[in-house]
Structure formats: structure tokens, C-alpha cells
Amino acid sequence: MVTLGTDRISEFSHLFEKKRLAIVVNQASLNSSLLDTYSVFVQAGFQVTTLFGPQHGLFGHTQDNMIEWQGDEYEKKNVRIHSLYGEHRKPTPEMLSETDVIVFDVPDVGARYYTFIWTLALLMEAAAEHHKKIVVLDRPNPLGGESIEGPMLDTEFSSFVGLYPLINRHGLTIGEVARWLQKYHIQEVDLEVIPMKGWQRSDWYDQSGLKWIMPSPNMPALSTATVYPGQCLLEATNISEGRGTTRPFEIFGAPWIDNEKMCDFLNINCPGATFQPWFFEPTFHKFERTLCRGAFIHVTDRLLYQSVATTMTILSYLFNTYPEKFEFKAPPYEYEYEKMPFDILMGSDRWRSELSSGIRPAYKWSELWRDDEREWREFREEFLLYS
Template sequence: MQTGLDRFFTDYLDLVRNRRVGLICSPASVDVVYRHAADLFAACPAFRLTALFGPQHGIRGETQDNMIEWEGWARDARLGVPVYSLYGKTRQPTPAMLADVDVLVFDVPDVGTRVYTFIWTMALAMQAAKAQGIPFIVLDRPNPIGGLDIEGAVLERDWASFVGMYPLPMRHAMTVGELARMFNETEAIGCELHVVPLAGWSRPQWFDTTWLPWVMPSPNMPTLDTATVYPGMVLLEGTVLSEGRGTTRPFEIFGAPFIDPYDLAAALEPLQLPGVHLRPMWFQPTFNKFTGQLCGGLQLHVQNRATFRSYRTAVEILKAIRRLYPREPLWSQPPYEYVFDKVPFDVIAGQPRLRAAIEADADWADIAQADEPALTDFCRRRADYLLYEPRSA
């Protein structure tokens, strides 16, 4: 198993030879023996590293959700190159940032969920590369939750934001390289795109079958277990409920002070949600929502990830909470990710239909049926850009 970073230095150096290179990376941009991409780029004599760019959470991964990083730029004291934030005053490399860059390289691990902002940083950087007339290279990495299963509604364009610019479902089952190929053509970005593909990865593989090292891609994505539940449980960011930030198991743990965990577990038990056990518990977040307050809630213990569906699980949880506590406010208010005029839950869901369905206690079969036409269209569009077998998935 080799990532795009692992293959770059052996098979693809001609793409950057004797050129000035800008690198978009995060703390998780490491090779198979934990060497960071920035160090490898800086040490390579075939080209010159001239700029580093960091996505949300900072190039060191130190900032929490929705925290704006420092504005402007700094200089990496060890490598001696400028470092720019792409989650500050701008989310896209500016012409000034790219003045000393001949080629822009993207090596940021993704987690397979539409609202994870790194893929949108990639899309904006591709647009900037096109505008400046420079090539854009994606060093591909596995989708950690596999390349087969697709979940959730497809984003509607009227609800585009930095947690969803283009029409993807919540769980898209594509790699960053495949997404770049699709964005470049279907969204008419039209940059000079090169994808350095993975070697030895197939679509059914989850991250823990690759033997690659897991490094936290962001502060609240500590483990593959987190990524497993994230495609559905991220919906709770748009509610007043704690999604477990400020605990040691974000997104696996959720709740609020007004919830009786045993009542909630009993309300969900008849559904026999596949692949997961919902355990009643209490917790006290150390930051974020309900800091220092005792919350009742549940922890998701995924027992069979082949049958577990995070999106449906989250929807059923929200429906049950609405039934049990109809007088409690559930939905957060704007803003969310700089969207000031829309309900945050709808921005995350990518459309307002899901919130209305939860309020109406609609059956899951009806919710899924409403999403089916757009999902079918997405699967048709997606097929042309898949790089790894089985391509018919």
C-alpha cells in the first residue's frame, strides 16, 4: 500500500523538477514511516519548496472548530519558507501567495464526509491554480471509511457553503484524487490537474486494513472510530445538543442536560438500528457546548461497520429526541461557517428538507425515498472519475 506521497518521489518527480513548489498540507500529511510531507519536500534537491499552506485547524492542527487562524502569513522557522493560512482572511490562495510558486501540490488526508472542509480547500486552490496558470497536483490517499458505501442527501446548490460547495452526498465514498478529477470537469474548474494515484488500494478497504499510520487529521477526529460515525453525527453540530466536543470521544458521544439517557435508549431500541449499540451514559464537556455541565446521552458503539449507517442512525436519534422533548429547542441559530442567513442544520444537511422531516417525525423510508433521485444521479456522475477497483461500486 503506497499513498500518493509515497509514490511522488519515486515515480512523479518530473512533474516538479527544477520548479518552485507550494504545498498544501496538514499534520496528517505523513508517509508510511511518519515523515511529514513538508520535511520531505524541503529536503528534495530536484525542486525548491517555496510556500506552505494550511487548511482549517491550522497547518499544525492546533485550532478547534470554527476558530479563525492568524491572518496574513508567517515564516516556518525550521524550513525557512512562508506559511499561509487558508482558513483566515481568505480561504483561497491569493496571487500574492502564489507569486513564488510554479506548481501547487495538495496532500491533505480526508475523512470521506462532505462537510469536512479539506476537500473544499482543495477545490478553491484548484480554482486559484487555474487563474494563475500553474499546474495542480493531488497526492492521493485512501478514503478512510472505504470507497463503496454512500449515505445522506445530495447537497442542493442553493445551500452551498464551505461545508459543501458542490452536490455531494454526506458520505461520498471517493478519494481526494477522484474528487479533484470530478470537480475539475463537472464544475468547470479546468486547471492543469495531475493525480498521483494510490498503489495497492481497492474500494472495499477501510483505513485499518491499509497498514498506513493514522495521524489525527483534525483535533476532534482522533480515531477511525470517529470517522466511522461522523457522516451522520456531524448533523448534531447544527443542533443545541453536544456532539461530544470537549470529551475524549467526539461524535461517538452526544447529549444534553435535559436528556434522560435511559429514556432515549428505550425510545430507539425498537428500531434495532443495524451495526450499532447505543449505550446510555452521562458526561461533562470540558469545552464547547454545555462546558462543565452534566449531560445525559448515549455513546455509539459500532459493532458491524458493514451494516452500520451513521446518517440514518443520527436522523433516528434526532427524531426520538424531538418526540421525547418537544418543548426543548433543538436547532442552533445562525451563523455557521460564515453563513449568516440560513439555519445551521440546513447548511450541514445541504437542504432544508431533512429538518422538516425530523419535525414531522417522518418515516425513514420516506426520507430515503425523497433522496434517491439525486443519489442515483450522483452515482452516475461519480462513475466516470473513479480510479480504483471495483469502479462499478
């Protein structure tokens, strides 16, 4: 079994002794014995003065896209609680006034748009500005650390789903993300990463021996995380990404799709997955209580499956087959009020334009960002912690 950074705090007790700690956590912040991180520190005798929570709340109870929560919704004796997805996404001086060391222990799912890594970035900026140390307790990238995918973000399209240049599926652990941020973007921060033991880059989450704990309300399983780097793009369209079902992102569709024809096409042009025609009625979100026709994605070979390229193939099919039905959503999206949601997710307005060039199979999309992947693979070597 993998030993998490959270399991190793006693080995690094010098970082926490006689310090006032602010811990950044959510409902998935557990050690390998399923004890929550706050209790891990308290039972070890360390002083926790503040709790911060990211998007979706301390307990993963709020939904997507600017559904905020406030710290005063919770009560915990002798501990201040602050939301980093509400009035503030970056802690203020007052929020850090009773803190010497910030401890970050929020799981990531390996995709650029998952906002927790950008909460980490803003915390690192605040730590540098206010001369606080930040300690990141490392956790596995659920998708492993070898496969990467997608184009590089253009800084013109920086947002809370991508503050700094990064490809869609980055192949880093949360601790490696912190090292990258420190090296290239937030050099002044006093950073320490407590690494895992027993994790290798080739390991997917189901090879770690750890329980899957939902890191957000629509991430119920590893299979969800597997398709998410591509399927998250549907959030920026009028296609249901399956919110309001029990298998979001694996299920997708709309009322007006001929799903038999769509699946026939996708099963020929998207290797590593089988698309099963699927009917569903979302209980909330897009097309609430309306019968949708779409597909269930069964990933049959996760090493062959390319999530971003697959979803771009889905979108190119729907965009060109249903030009009078398909729509891109308008802003706001994740606190961006001007640029199109699809553009900030893909990190450029190029890819929305490319969809109008016709229907493409997955391998043709992959070819368009292969150089970005090659450059990122070489560039990231210096801040990797695991082989």
C-alpha cells in the same frame, strides 16, 4: 500496505523538478513511513517555497467553526506560510507569487462537510485563474469507496461545508474528488493526480496498513470518522456532539435527556450500532462542566450502519420528545451568515422540516434519499481511479 501518493513523488519527479512548490499540508500529511510531506520533498531535493494550511492549522491546534489561524504564527526558514482558514480561504495572487506548482496532500474523512475538500476546490479555482499546475497526492477514503449515503446538496445551500452538489458520504478519495471537480466545475485547471498503489474500494482505513493520524483535533480514531457523516449534524443543534470529551461524535447528549429511554428506542430503530447510556461533562464547548445524559455509539456492523440515517433518527427522537428543549443553532456557521447551519450541512431546508413530521426509524430516512444515492453512484463512475 497501501503506497500513498506521497510515497511516489520520485516516480513523478518531472512534475516537480526545477519548479517552485507550494505545499498544502497539516499535521496528518505524512508518508507511510511517518515522514512529513514537507520533509519528503526537501529531502528529495525539490524546492519548497510556500506552505499552505487548511482549517485547524498546520498542526491541527485550532477548534471548529470559524476559529481562524494566521500564517505568521509560525516560523520556518526560507518558506512562506499562509493560512487558508483566516482572512483568506482562497489563495491570493500575492500568496502564489513564488509558486509554479501547488501540491495538495491533506487527508479527508469522506464526508461532504469536512472542509478540506472545499479548500482543495478553492485552490483549484485559484490555480486555474493564475495558470498554476496543481498536483494532488492521493490518500484513502477512511470509510472505503463503496458505501455512499445521504441526499444531494441543493446549490441554493452552497457554502464552505458544500460548495458543489455532493451527497453527504461520497465514497471518493481526495484524488477522485479533484477529478470530479475538474470534470464538472473547474474545467480550466491543470490537474495531475498521483494515485495510490494497493488500495481497493472495499478497503477501510484499518485495512490499509497505515497509521491513523488525527486529521483534525476532534477526529481521534477511525471509529470517530465512521459516525461523523451523521453526527456532524449535531453541530447545528444544542445537542453536544461530544466536543470536550475524548470521544467526540461517538458521545453525544444534553443535560435534559432521559438517556435510558432514548437508547432503548435507538437500539430498536438503528441497525448496525448499539447505543449505551452515557454520562459526561464536556471540558469545553457546549455544556462546559455540566453533567450531560446521552449515549455512546458502538458501531457493531459498519457495513450495515448508516450514519446519516442514524443521526436523523436521533434528531427526530429528540426534536419530537423534547420540543421545548431542543433547538437548532442560528448562523453564523462556517462563514454562512444567513442560512441555518443545519440546512447548509444537509444541503437543503427540506430536512429540518421533515423532522417535524414525527419520529422515524433509520430505514425510513434512508428511503427518502435513495434516488439521490443511486444517481450519484452511477454519475461518479467516470472519475473513479480504483476498483
